[in-house]
Amino acid sequence: MIIPRLALQSLRNRSLTAVLTVLGIAISVMLLLGVEKVRTGARQSFADTISGTDLIVGARSGSLQLLLYSVFRIGNATNNVTWKSYQDIAEQPDVDWIVPISLGDSHRGFRVLGTTPEYFARYKYRRGQPLAFAAGAQFNDLFDVVIGADVATALGYKVGDRVVVAHGVGSVSFVEHEDKPFRVSGILAKTGTPVDKTLHVSLEAIEAIHVDWQNGMPAPGESVSADDVRKMQLAPKAITAAFVGLKSKLATFRMQRAINDYSEEPLSAIIPGAALQELWGLVSTAETALSIISAMVVATALLGMVTTILTSLNERRREMAILRSVGARPTTILGLLVVEGTLLTLAGVILGTLLLYISLYALRPVIDRAYGLDVNIGLPSTSDLTILAAIVLAGVVASVLPALRAYRLSVADGMMIRT
Amino acid sequence: MSSLPTVEPRRAEQSHAHIGSDPAIVKMADLRFTWKGPSAFSLAIQDFVLPPAKRMLIVGPSGSGKSTFLSLLAGIVTPNEGRVEILGTDTSTLSSAARDRFRAEHFGIIFQMFNLLPYGSVIDNVVLPLSFSAKRRARAEEKGSVEAEAQRLLTSLGLGEANYRDVPASRLSVGQQQRVAAARALIGRPEIIIADEPTSALDRDRQIAFLDLLFSEVSAAGSALIMVSHDETLGSRFDSVVRFDDIAVAERATA
Numbered sequence: 001m002i003i004p005r006l007a008l009q010s011l012r013n014r015s016l017t018a019v020l021t022v023l024g025i026a027i028s029v030m031l032l033l034g035v036e037k038v039r040t041g042a043r044q045s046f047a048d049t050i051s052g053t054d055l056i057v058g059a060r061s062g063s064l065q066l067l068l069y070s071v072f073r074i075g076n077a078t079n080n081v082t083w084k085s086y087q088d089i090a091e092q093p094d095v096d097w098i099v100p101i102s103l104g105d106s107h108r109g110f111r112v113l114g115t116t117p118e119y120f121a122r123y124k125y126r127r128g129q130p131l132a133f134a135a136g137a138q139f140n141d142l143f144d145v146v147i148g149a150d151v152a153t154a155l156g157y158k159v160g161d162r163v164v165v166a167h168g169v170g171s172v173s174f175v176e177h178e179d180k181p182f183r184v185s186g187i188l189a190k191t192g193t194p195v196d197k198t199l200h201v202s203l204e205a206i207e208a209i210h211v212d213w214q215n216g217m218p219a220p221g222e223s224v225s226a227d228d229v230r231k232m233q234l235a236p237k238a239i240t241a242a243f244v245g246l247k248s249k250l251a252t253f254r255m256q257r258a259i260n261d262y263s264e265e266p267l268s269a270i271i272p273g274a275a276l277q278e279l280w281g282l283v284s285t286a287e288t289a290l291s292i293i294s295a296m297v298v299a300t301a302l303l304g305m306v307t308t309i310l311t312s313l314n315e316r317r318r319e320m321a322i323l324r325s326v327g328a329r330p331t332t333i334l335g336l337l338v339v340e341g342t343l344l345t346l347a348g349v350i351l352g353t354l355l356l357y358i359s360l361y362a363l364r365p366v367i368d369r370a371y372g373l374d375v376n377i378g379l380p381s382t383s384d385l386t387i388l389a390a391i392v393l394a395g396v397v398a399s400v401l402p403a404l405r406a407y408r409l410s411v412a413d414g415m416m417i418r419t
Numbered sequence: 420m421s422s423l424p425t426v427e428p429r430r431a432e433q434s435h436a437h438i439g440s441d442p443a444i445v446k447m448a449d450l451r452f453t454w455k456g457p458s459a460f461s462l463a464i465q466d467f468v469l470p471p472a473k474r475m476l477i478v479g480p481s482g483s484g485k486s487t488f489l490s491l492l493a494g495i496v497t498p499n500e501g502r503v504e505i506l507g508t509d510t511s512t513l514s515s516a517a518r519d520r521f522r523a524e525h526f527g528i529i530f531q532m533f534n535l536l537p538y539g540s541v542i543d544n545v546v547l548p549l550s551f552s553a554k555r556r557a558r559a560e561e562k563g564s565v566e567a568e569a570q571r572l573l574t575s576l577g578l579g580e581a582n583y584r585d586v587p588a589s590r591l592s593v594g595q596q597q598r599v600a601a602a603r604a605l606i607g608r609p610e611i612i613i614a615d616e617p618t619s620a621l622d623r624d625r626q627i628a629f630l631d632l633l634f635s636e637v638s639a640a641g642s643a644l645i646m647v648s649h650d651e652t653l654g655s656r657f658d659s660v661v662r663f664d665d666i667a668v669a670e671r672a673t674a
Contacts, residue, residue: 003550006539013538318533324495326603327523327551329516414495
């Protein structure tokens with residue numbers, strides 16, 4: 001067929017504006033799809049962080065705060081949970097297992113988490129996947145430390161290396177537990193969760209490095225050597241939070257109520273899934289705003305295309321008159337312009353998708369390192385494809401506008417050439 | 420000059436249009452056309468007849484309504500009153516789609532200039548009308564492929580060198596473009612060739628050369644030619660010369 005070929009040649013004749021139009025659409029598509037990717041990536045990434053834990057117990061606070069500091073290592077606990085309360089909860093008949101965590105120290109910007117060896121068996125992520133060791137094993141000695149995958153890569157640690165823990169959670173710390181160095185006993189495999197950025201030690205180790213401290217500072221002249229510490233009783237007095245697994249899911253709400261009503265100490269128990277849901281509720285407004293803005297950008301790009309085609313019509317009245325003179329119907333001319341708009345949109349959508357995948361591929365490690373967000377580069381999802389199809393459809397509909405004008409012009413001009 | 424009354428059953432003419440029982444291939448009678456809008460303009464044609472295979476020159480100054488006349492002839496516009504009979508068909512009764520198809524089947528049209536799609540190759544420009552008319556495509560294919568027929572026409576019109584066919588039309592000189600336009604009008608041998616001031620962009624020598632080529636190809640195709648021009652000096656080469664004022668009365672609102 002000669003007509004589609006001429007339509008393409010006509011488009012090539014105006015290649016600069018055509019390329020710019022396609023580029024505009026491509027960038028907008030890339031933005032919209034990229035926002036969508038990051039959105040689902042973030043959601044998935046967050047939801048995958050903790051799995052298999054029925055309740056998280058901490059000092060009385062908002063459920064979001066508890067979730068953020070216990071699971072995501074964002075922010076700090078306002079208060080601790082006493083060891084006695086921990087033991088009370090552990091003894092409840094509904095409780096299957098309980099893993100304490102103790103936060104507050106750091107190592108070169110990475111959080112240090114004190115816990116029990118059970119942590120490595122009970123902590124699950126990504127739909128029930130357990131933690132695995134890439135090298136070494138869990139801590140056995142008081143001064144053993146198990147490091148996350150990112151800690152190992154970022155700091156270049158191997159099993160057997162010496163690590164000094166600092167007090168506080170800043171990346172630069174002035175008070176270090178220099179007298180009690182740790183040895184790397186194991187390195188965890190990459191999980192894509194905050195575990196990767198954490199150093200794990202035993203609860204006793206947390207106690208040990210603070211044994212000669214008073215009021216958050218080393219007590220002057222009372223330093224206790226590492227060897228002496230080993231001989232001391234290092235029962236923890238308090239923990240930051242605890243992960244709880246129940247024998248039956250049915251007991252979840254009963255147990256949660258019991259902990260919230262605990263009379264000895266103000267505590268909070270949260271259901272991780274419910275707290276995540278709450279987090280989405282908070283974030284969804286921003287997400288929606290982002291999506292709306294991206295959709296607006298796509299609309300702007302399509303509007304740009306319509307404008308470009310409309311302004312080209314005056315120069316193309318000759319083309320239309322010639323086609324009319326050889327017997328083209330006005331509807332043929334309408335069709336030509338709709339085809340042109342469709343082709344431009346389609347090219348933009350395809351190019352935009354390609355650009356997105358190329359940049360995702362290039363930026364994925366950067367995003368992961370900077371935000372701990374592992375964006376999934378899989379094939380476009382059904383919802384992605386729906387969005388792309390909707391954009392093409394919008395392009396077709398938008399190109400009807402200049403096409404109708406061309407139709408009217410070609411009816412009015414007939415085969416008379418106006419230049 | 421026609422022995423038939425103006426209101427004649429169409430069937431009789433239709434089947435014999437080419438055989439010659441009725442010599443007219445174009446008949447306009449009692450026709451009136453008005454452009455609507457602010458610059459109202461109307462054209463009245465009492466009686467106009469074109470016999471088959473004749474070459475007619477219509478002479479008139481620019482702005483006299485010649486273009487409107489040609490639009491009526493080609494079925495781009497329809498008269499408010501009266502009839503336009505082409506090859507025995509009253510095109511004013513056809514639907515607009517049917518008129519477009521009819522134009523593709525039976526007319527070849529050459530404009531003053533800017534005849535070609537500038538980005539299309541020479542060969543694509545020549546075979547363009549065949550996309551809209553199966554009959555003309557069939558005729559163009561009688562002696563082989565449509566490309567061969569297009570090449571034959573280009574060669575007869577003095578664009579024989581093979582390197583022209585794939586060149587974008589915009590690279591050709593004005594004279595060459597007019598010859599490509601002639602080839603496009605002639606391909607598939609339509610019954611009527613309309614030429615609207617086709618030589619006015621050419622100098623005198625090339626006008627003559629162009630008309631010679633056009634005439635010989637029009638004769639070879641057996642088509643009739645209606646050419647409008649403001650230049651009376653070309654008249655000697657035509658079978659008949661008509662003054663536009665004699666066939667049509669144009670009225671322009673002076674307001």
